[in-house]
Amino acid sequence: MPFSHAESRRARQDFPALSRPTGDPPLAYLDGPAGTQVPRSVLDAMNDYYEQANANTHGRFATSRESDRRMLEVRRKVAAFLGVDSWRRISFGQNMTTLAYSLSRALAREIRPGDEVVITQLDHEANRGPWAALGERGARIREVALTPEGVLDRDDLEAKIGARTRLVAIGWASNALGTVNDVEHARRLASAVGAQLVVDAVHYAPHFPIDGERLDADFLLCSAYKFYGPHVGILCARDGLLDQLEPERLSTQDQEAPYRIETGTLNHAALAGVGAAIDYLASWGEGDDLRSRSVDAMSSIAQWEHSLARRYEAGLRELPGVRIWGPPVARTERRAPTVSITVEGVDSGDVAERLGESGLQVWDGHFYAARAVEVLGLADRGGLVRTGFSLYNDPDEVDRLVAALREIAASAR
Ligand SMILES: Cc1ncc(COP(=O)(O)O)c(C=O)c1O
Known part of the structure; x- marks a missing residue:
């Protein structure tokens, strides 16, 4: 349509x-x-959560079960929006920056002196600062140059990713210049040396359909308030990867992905709004299911x-x-x-x-x-x-x- x-x-x-x-x-x-x-339907979904399902998770009573059901549904909707097969890949947090820092502290445990971390000159600080902090663990931080034309220097990207690279952090679209980076190329370069790829999709997600399975990033981050939703950060991790990391968390919380990196109680009402934002976007598209409507709409x-x-x-x-x-x-x-x-x-x-x-x-x-x-x-x-x-x-x-x-x-x- x-x-x-x-x-x-x-x-x-x-x-x-x-x-x-x-x-x-x-x-x-x-x-x-x-x-x-924010559209009215998102505001209504947030209100409706409080009116119909307000409870903590995993209780043995009706509103808690309803709350659990809605939270699972939101993970499914985000997975469809991001084009990944499993809701277990979708974690939530306060915002993208907070999730990136949690991830960085978890990855820091695995960094050894001499390991290299690649960031870019074009990126938002939220996709630089958390990874540059790995320098405190002895990692060498390498910065891919931005050209005067406002694009990343391709040769420099290729030169900076090498045998010692452990992590490559790159934005999909620049919130300052609108540049769309060739993250597929970064994926290939990172894979060739066994490095992990973090993609900041915060500015990309509001403007383009995302095929997360195809991109195959290790971690993809975005933020719902940029795509007509409330303030919620989203992390999409490669299947099974979060379970291998040690993010800061309580011993009493759910230990498996996707909950493993979610500390404390989430903002359930806002999450209901995230699901509604995706439904809203998808309502402008055609197709048999949420995924195809969302791709068509975007x-x-x-x-x-x-x-x-x-x-x-x-x-x-x-x-x-x-x-x-x-x-x-x-x-x-x-x-x-x-x-x-x-x-x-x-x-x-x-x-x-x-x-x-x-x-x-x-x-x-x-x-x-x-x-x-x-x-x-x-x-x-x-x-x-x-x-x-x-x-x-x-x-x-x-x-x-x-x-x-x-x-x-x-x-x-
Ligand atoms: C490209 C990009 N990355 C990351 C962020 C940080 O997102 P958040 O506010 O959810 O931490 C922003 C916010 O402006 C952004 O535009």
Whole structure:
């Protein structure tokens, strides 16, 4: 099923935040990379959990059994969304960063001096800091270079992964530049030397279908608040791998995967919301089961979002003094609909501030992809101005944004 202007307009009705009274000019939510808005069905699912199933897990009474049933169902839905066969591969946590740190502390027990860990200059700190911390155990941290074009240096990636590599951590899509990395290539390189692969899919998951079985990462991480859900982190581990690790955990908790890395009581209501977010996305697709509806929906949503990013890029190209960073949108479909710019003579914070005054909500700075912004030479210039397109954005918002930027750029000339 195609997802185009009509579908996007209909989708807007599903998001209570989008009809929040805002005065004039209306708000345009162009900050999806920092977290999308939430549809009514997700809010309802969270409420419904509290009304119908609120209990701790594994009790011998009705609401606990209902709670267990719903939590299992959510794991199944996430497994379908991520394209993996078993719900036992799906663990939850507070957010992606917290899960990555738990994993890193577990992996630290196996690191020996001289082992190498590969991270990239493009990644969000959440996919760098936890792995760089393995340096405290004697690991040598190797950083794959980012080119001025905003893509990872392929030769450098190949050179940095070698016989001593134990772990390769790479983002699937950049939350700063929209670059989609060739994680399949990283998978092949890591496999060839027996290293484990961690893929940060936080920015990829809201925009593209994921085939986790095909990718075959050892660990894949994402975060539901980026794909229309509540704040929940998700870890998808290779079958059986979590059981071989020693994450910090209580002796009294469930010791098997996927529970093994889940400390304390999870936010059950939020998890109910995660399942509803996946159902919501899948409702825009066709197919016989959740997996096929979800793949169909994500593929057509990707095209809609890409068309908005292309329109934005084309508008920007007409503006003197505006520089677009990252790979050109028009050149490839394999690019997230996240476009970052700088405006000559205006600090990025001021650009975002002025856009905000016009109801155009975009982010500025480094968005925790601080190393990338530093490497691009923008760290002391206020970083980037980032716009991210989500399924509910529309061409009018793109045009408003371009018009506002035209004025800002002209005022500095
Ligand atoms: C690409 C990327 N990775 C990781 C994270 C961290 O996710 P979380 O907020 O769930 O810890 C973010 C959040 O912005 C992100 O954009």
